[in-house]
Amino acid sequence: MSSATATAALPSGASVLASFPDILVLPEFVFGGLVxxxxxxxxxxxxxxxxxxxFVSVFCFVISTLLFLLYLCGAHGGKSAWVALDAFYQVIASLFYLSAAVVQAYxxxxxxxxxxxxxxxxIDIAAVVFAFAVTLTYVIHMVFSLLRWKSS
Incomplete structure (x- = not known):
């Protein structure tokens, strides 16, 4: 797998499923869907x-799916603005899910x-566990997306 710091461009096509941190979208789908x-x-x-x-789980599920499909189709065309958009979205999703996980736990x-x-x-306890699991996944994705954005 390629590292986020090795390349500053977003992958396109099937390479989305073979690059880190972009492969993290799959556990984000699963854990977010479970929440x-x-x-x-x-x-x-x-x-x-x-x-x-x-709201957070549906919003992040829909936006992650949209971005994933756009990356699969290669709609970003290798432009650096998409790297910034990806990093911005990961920050927002991480903050949203952290707040949602804390609210669900409370x-x-x-x-x-x-x-x-x-x-x-x-069932509520399971929702809390998966909310924190998806938060961790989004935070890891965010860190590597910010590193990719910084190196672009």
Whole structure:
């Protein structure tokens, strides 16, 4: 695999799936999708906080999918503005997911005694775990995207 510091250009085509940090989009899809599914499958008691988690998971899933498809198609054409856009998006996604993970954890702690079923509590715990997992993945992607942007 190539390093983010070795090349300052974004990959295109199938090389997106063979380059680091761009391959991290796959765990971002999986963990982000799981957060989305798990939060949507429980009874919502705190609409504001869990609404934020849903917004972040759907927003990041859609934008990551769009960028991934654009990179696969080679729509960026090797321009350095796309490197900056990628770095900017990774920073925003990392901050959004960190806030969503903290909010989901707080909501889960607050709802421990309120939740009617232990199963709902377990699902909320799983959502917290995957929210922090996707946050870590986005942070790693962000660091290497910022290094690529700096070297471009």
């Amino acid at each position: 989305w599914i798990l939060v949507a499958s429980t009874k919502v008691y705190m609409e504001i906080s869990q609404g934020w988690v849903m 909501t889960t702690i607050q709802m421990k005694d309120v939740l009617g079923k232990f199963k709902d509590y377990q």
